[in-house]
Amino acid sequence: MNRTNTAHAKDAVLTQAFVERHYGFLGSFKLHCHALxxxxxxxxxxxxxxPLFLLVRLAALILRGVGFRRMSSWLSSRRVFFRSSVSRAVEASIWAEVMEERCEPLSQTTPHQKRLVEEYADVRNAISEIFTSVMFLCVGLIVFETATPGVVSMAPIVSDVARTTAASESFLFGQRLGSVWYGVFPPEVPLWFVVSIGFALAAGASIVTTFAGVIADPLQAVTGVHKRRIMRLIRALDENFDDPPKLAREHILARFSDLTDAGVSLVRTLRP
Structure with a gap:
């Protein structure tokens, strides 16, 4: 169904009002209270x-490309993620404040339309992961003066620093001489210690990811990203009822960050 310019302008106004209400700093803070x-x-x-979500969606795209449309639709409709309370709150707000204002009540929507709104909420999770990766990268560059785009690449560095600091403090001739000694002859770091640090960092990263939207949402609101994403959702609801949900580039970028993290760690491990 083709939308008139007037309808498009109304959608833009509704979307902007929604973004300002829910994705400003105060609105995002209230939204993330659901995460507690x-x-x-x-x-x-x-x-x-x-990663499983990405593999399922890629498989669905391949099946669709070779002509297995029914199997592709079935696979793309499988829900991989657990629906978080924040995502539920976002979905409910979208229906109540955007879609129903466009005379599209939840009771009259199709399962495919509901899935599109769920997909929109899932994209926000991917953005939180990307934001967490950026934070890891910044911490690595500022504190350790090296790129650490994630837990895998940061854990060995934090382990080395922690082990060296502990060894220097217990050095026979004092901490200052210990720092010099272990700077030349680094202490051995056991694998279990690296793994323990990795788990601790992963736990911290999960909390950061859960609440990353408190900062990421206002930034996306100011730059217009949120508005454009909701307008894309509206167009998909209006025009693409028979198409399976597309694989959002945010999911691909989040997984690219993971691969970069693993790649950086592997290069450091193999480097003599």
């Missing part, structure tokens, strides 16, 4: 399931 509870478990679980 089981979302602290769901969010890290969803991060762990993200």
């Amino acid at each position: 509870g089981w979302d602290l478990v769901r969010s890290p679980t969803n991060v762990a399931l993200a």
Whole structure:
């Protein structure tokens, strides 16, 4: 169904009002209050399931490309992520404040339309992961003067620093001479220690990811990203009822960050 310019302008006004109400700093803070509870478990679980989500969607795209449209639609409709309380709140607000204002009540929508709105909420999770990766990268560059785009690449560096600091403090001739000694002859770092640091960093990263939207949402609101994403959602609801949800580039970028993290760690491990 083709939308008139007047309808498009109305959608833009509704969308902008929604963004200002929910994705400003105060609105985003209120939204993320829903994360206090089981979302602290769901969010890290969803991060762990993200590679599986990408594989399922890629398989659906391949099946569609070779002509297995029914199987592709079935696979793309499988829900991989756990629905977080924040995502539910976002979906409910979208329906109540944007879609129903356009005379599209939830009771009259199709399962495919509902899935599109769920997909929109899932994209916000991917943005939180990307934001967390950027934070890891910044911390690595500022504190350790090296690129650390994630837990995998940061854990060995933090382990080395922690082990060297502990060894220097217990050095026979004092901490200052210990720092010099272990700067030349680094202490051995056991694998279990690196793994323990990795788990601790992963736990911290999961909490950061859960609440990253408090900062990421206002930034996206100011730059117009949120508005454009909701307008894309509206167009998809209006025009693409028979198409499966597309694989959002945010999911691809989040997984690219993971691959970069693993790649940086591998290069450092193999470097003599």
